[in-house]
Amino acid sequence: MLRLGSKYGHLVHSSGCGCLNPDLQRVSRRLEAFSRRSFLSGFGAAAIAGVLTKPSFAQTAAPPSKILFREVRLFDGKSGTVKDGAQILVEGGRISGIDMTNAPPPEDATVIKCRNGVLMPGLIDAHWHAIFAAVPVNILLSGDPGIIFAASTAEADRTLSRGFTTIRDLGGPSFSFKQAIDTGLIPGPRIYPSGAMITTSGGHADLRLPSEIPRDGGKLSKGELLGGAAIVDDIGDLKMRIREQLLQGASQIKLVGGGGVSSPRSPLDIVTFSEEELRAGVEVAQDWSTYVTVHAYTSRAIRRALAAGVQSIEHAHLMDEDTAAMIAEKGTWLSTQPFLTAEDTGPLTGPSADRAQELFSGTPRIYAFARKHGIKTAWGSDVLFSPALGPRQSMMLTHLANWYKNAEVLQMATSGNAELLALSNLRNPYPGKLGVIEEGAFADLLIVDGNPLDDIRLIEDPNKNFVVIMKDGRLHKSTL
Numbered sequence: 001m002l003r004l005g006s007k008y009g010h011l012v013h014s015s016g017c018g019c020l021n022p023d024l025q026r027v028s029r030r031l032e033a034f035s036r037r038s039f040l041s042g043f044g045a046a047a048i049a050g051v052l053t054k055p056s057f058a059q060t061a062a063p064p065s066k067i068l069f070r071e072v073r074l075f076d077g078k079s080g081t082v083k084d085g086a087q088i089l090v091e092g093g094r095i096s097g098i099d100m101t102n103a104p105p106p107e108d109a110t111v112i113k114c115r116n117g118v119l120m121p122g123l124i125d126a127h128w129h130a131i132f133a134a135v136p137v138n139i140l141l142s143g144d145p146g147i148i149f150a151a152s153t154a155e156a157d158r159t160l161s162r163g164f165t166t167i168r169d170l171g172g173p174s175f176s177f178k179q180a181i182d183t184g185l186i187p188g189p190r191i192y193p194s195g196a197m198i199t200t201s202g203g204h205a206d207l208r209l210p211s212e213i214p215r216d217g218g219k220l221s222k223g224e225l226l227g228g229a230a231i232v233d234d235i236g237d238l239k240m241r242i243r244e245q246l247l248q249g250a251s252q253i254k255l256v257g258g259g260g261v262s263s264p265r266s267p268l269d270i271v272t273f274s275e276e277e278l279r280a281g282v283e284v285a286q287d288w289s290t291y292v293t294v295h296a297y298t299s300r301a302i303r304r305a306l307a308a309g310v311q312s313i314e315h316a317h318l319m320d321e322d323t324a325a326m327i328a329e330k331g332t333w334l335s336t337q338p339f340l341t342a343e344d345t346g347p348l349t350g351p352s353a354d355r356a357q358e359l360f361s362g363t364p365r366i367y368a369f370a371r372k373h374g375i376k377t378a379w380g381s382d383v384l385f386s387p388a389l390g391p392r393q394s395m396m397l398t399h400l401a402n403w404y405k406n407a408e409v410l411q412m413a414t415s416g417n418a419e420l421l422a423l424s425n426l427r428n429p430y431p432g433k434l435g436v437i438e439e440g441a442f443a444d445l446l447i448v449d450g451n452p453l454d455d456i457r458l459i460e461d462p463n464k465n466f467v468v469i470m471k472d473g474r475l476h477k478s479t480l
Contacts (some may be wrong), residue, residue: 002228027076055406056452066091066109069445074098075120075453077414077436080407082118082453092442096405099441112480117467118451120410121435122165122444123459124417125393126335127380130156130191131172132228135386149177156181156188156388162394162462165444165471166190166434168252168380168421170293170314171197171205173227179428187476190430190444192421195245197295198231198238203272204228204260204295235280238273242284251424253285257294258301261355262348268318268355271301278308289426293335297359299323306330312378312421317362324369331413334370336379338399339363346389351473358422367403377419379412394460395440406456443473447480 037168057228067090074086089097091107104155105111134155135148156177159167159257167189169178170344199205201215206229215221215231223229230241242253257273259266273281285292293303299319306313306326312333316323327334339345339359348356370377381396400409418435422428433441447468452458456467469477 039285045060054265059375066096066103066106066436067475068109068111069119069447069468070105070111070113070445071422072114072119073116073451074437075118075407075410075455076438077121077411077418078454080405080411082451084116086119088119088437090445090470090473092310093443095439095441095443095445109137110469112468112478114447114480116470117447117449117480118453119437119445119447119450121414121437121441122469122471123163123397123413124166124168124421124435125159125164125166125189125274125381125413125416126378126420127170127337127382128159128164128167128393129172129384130159130167130169130174130188131178131380133159133319133384134390136386151387152177153188155387156186158390159393160187160189160471160476162391162468163446163459163466163469164189165190165394165469166418166421166430168192168194170194170380170382171228172256175250178249182429189433189471192251192424192429193249194252194293195248195250196224196227196241197254198232198241198245198273199256201231202232202266203231203256203271204258204263204266206231206266207263207271233459235277238281239284244280246285246288246427247288250290250427251293251421251427252290252312253281253428255281255292255294255310257296257305258298260297261293261345262352264351267351268297268358269300271298271304275304275308278305278310280362282309282311283462291423291425295335302327306332312420314380315359317359317366319362319366319369321369321372324366324375325373328373328375331376333378333423334366334375335380335420336359336366336370337363337380338402340399344383344384344392344396344399346384364402367400371403373459376416376419377412378417379409391460394462398456398459401456406453409456410452443470445470 069088072086073090085100089100131152134152138378142342160437169191171194174191174193178193180186181188197205207223212221232238232241243251259268259270282292291311293314294310295307295314296302297318302313302316302319302323312335314335315336316336340363345356381393383392397413414435445468448458449465449467450458
């Protein structure tokens with residue numbers, strides 16, 4: 001969302017533009033010694049440290065061959081009701097059986113009695129930043145990639161412990177991190193990575209320091225070396241940078257179509273890529289059998305993206321109703337966040353604080369448009385830059401109850417978001433059913449002590465109310 005620039009330290013300011021902050025100048029000098037390769041290589045030590053401090057981590061152990069959840073009330077991610085008297089069989093990382101007849105359990109199954117808890121799909125966050133969600137300023141200022149990845153490792157564990165079994169990463173060097181999670185080296189959610197955010201000079205993801213302007217030939221900026229952004233100003237470079245992300249394993253591509261909140265020199269009203277450039281990006285993504293999502297707040301930026309064939313829009317808090325109707329007519333996805341107050345963003349100053357107020361005002365309007373016009377709407381939290389803000393991920397989800405029924409909120413964060421992720425087509429890193437409790441679907445599931453369809457706020461206290469968290473058929477948590 002608003003704070004994508006925080007990945008490069010540009011939120012560290014007392015007033016006005018953070019680029020003049022002496023601490024930022026210091027971190028820039030320290031980070032200059034790191035190439036993107038050396039930054040990512042620091043992950044190994046951090047990941048090993050994470051495992052060594054938690055030797056009993058369940059994901060590294062082989063799961064039982066069969067697990068049967070009995071005495072379950074079932075929310076399948078699609079229906080608007082809970083079904084009583086269910087039992088769910090998990091085998092080999094998949095849901096292999098759903099029984100409503102109270103049949104006896106298989107002899108070789110481990111039985112977990114759920115005491116009429118509600119079993120539901122794991123939650124999906126469609127707008128998250130796995131590497132930078134919880135990296136505080138002092139850790140960033142240390143310039144130590146091992147510490148940065150250690151903080152990200154801890155947050156990945158917390159994210160999964162909040163019940164988010166899948167996230168779509170919309171900016172950051174998360175490719176190696178994803179691999180570490182997928183191989184069981186560290187705990188965390190499934191990651192649909194975008195890699196670097198791709199922008200033009202002056203766009204929201206262009207957070208160069210004054211000392212980096214003008215660009216010195218082909219020399220990359222600090223943010224580009226970290227793998228958080230790619231700055232391009234012609235179609236050839238645009239195509240190359242997109243292909244580089246796809247080469248590394250991107251499941252979708254994120255282009256920055258305008259200005260942002262946390263980038264003080266990129267006003268919200270600007271539009272970056274031309275329609276021709278956006279269309280070229282869409283064509284490259286299509287050649288790789290996936291899609292483009294575009295960061296865009298204003299109607300002008302959104303309309304240009306729609307004309308270019310973009311399949312998903314991020315944010316859109318400042319759009320007008322005619323533009324909302326156009327999104328619906330084209331069947332484009334709207335992936336947005338219910339930002340209501342500064343509690344959802346953390347403290348912002350200067351131009352960023354003023355722009356955030358515009359978004360807070362726009363939030364009720366975009367959800368009203370989405371409901372009125374039947375826009376395909378995804379939910380994401382876009383929480384960044386602070387371990388203290390991490391729990392807001394759950395609260396950002398429950399904010400949706402201002403406009404949706406509880407069942408609709410949960411449908412959006414499970415089967416609905418899974419539909420958006422499926423746009424990655426042949427670049428889908430987890431081909432299979434997510435966000436639903438169905439035979440053959442991935443065994444990513446939660447058991448809630450209580451009924452979140454009656455009380456959505458149960459989601460806000462996962463430590464207390466999520467008695468089981470399972471990802472890929474492995475128990476991350478069980479207090480039953």
